[in-house]
Amino acid sequence: MEFFREKYTNGTDEILLRTLPEAKSASEVIAMYHDWVKNGDNYKLIGKILSRLGEFGAGNPEIIEILKREGKHWDIWRYNSALHALEQIAKIDESAQVSLLQCQEFQENDRLSTKARSLNITVKELKERERVEAEIRQKKEQERQRELAEIRTDFQGKKRYGESKFQPGDRVICLIEGWPYTGTIGQVERALNTKTVYVRFPDGYVTIQGDDKFALQPDGSDDAG
Secondary structure (H helix, E strand, O other): OHHHOOOOOOOHHHHHHHHHHHOOOHHHHHHHHHHHHHHOOOHHHHHHHHHHHHHOOOOOHHHHHHHHHHOOOOOHHHHHHHHHHHHHHHOOOOHHHHHHHHHHHHHHHHHHHHHHHHHOOOHHHHHHHHHHHHHHHHHHHHHHHHHHHHHHHHHHHHHHHOOOOOOOOOEEEEOOOOOOOOOOEEEEEEEEEOOEEEEEOOOOOEEEEOHHHEEEOOOOOOOOO
């Protein structure tokens, strides 16, 4: 097996490292690929060879077949380089798309099987677990984006209207005349700017008003309503 192959001392890797950048045709790089498979040992070098094959891969079935085979290899240097090369070819040559999809499916199935065995569960159970985890990550990301949007709105509001004189947790009395909550003491939940203050009243109702609609109450003050 290649995994147990001893390092050759004939300088194949050194020669290929030196000549690979100078290769100007598909046939040259294909020959280098076969030379490495036969005599090479440096797995980072095969990644570079596969990347160069990708430069000549469009419309070349032999190269696409090589990359398809390497895209199903167990070594990360080899299959990652092959997949990347196929992705680049597939952008301009539709014939490479099937090979790319087959390699991606192969590597995903291999990943799932390996992980499922390590967790002592079935692939089906692992897929369900990963689906749930993905949904949780998506919800967290949506929440993060909402928070970022609120922060931007907060910053823009403060810049335009000025910073509120209230802080979250402040007890305030409602000054709006002729309103059911007139004189009622509520608690500030958020104070974005002088025009946007969230106040929750004892019955759970939340209103959004400006600073001028409330007055700060000291701790321990009774409801004035």
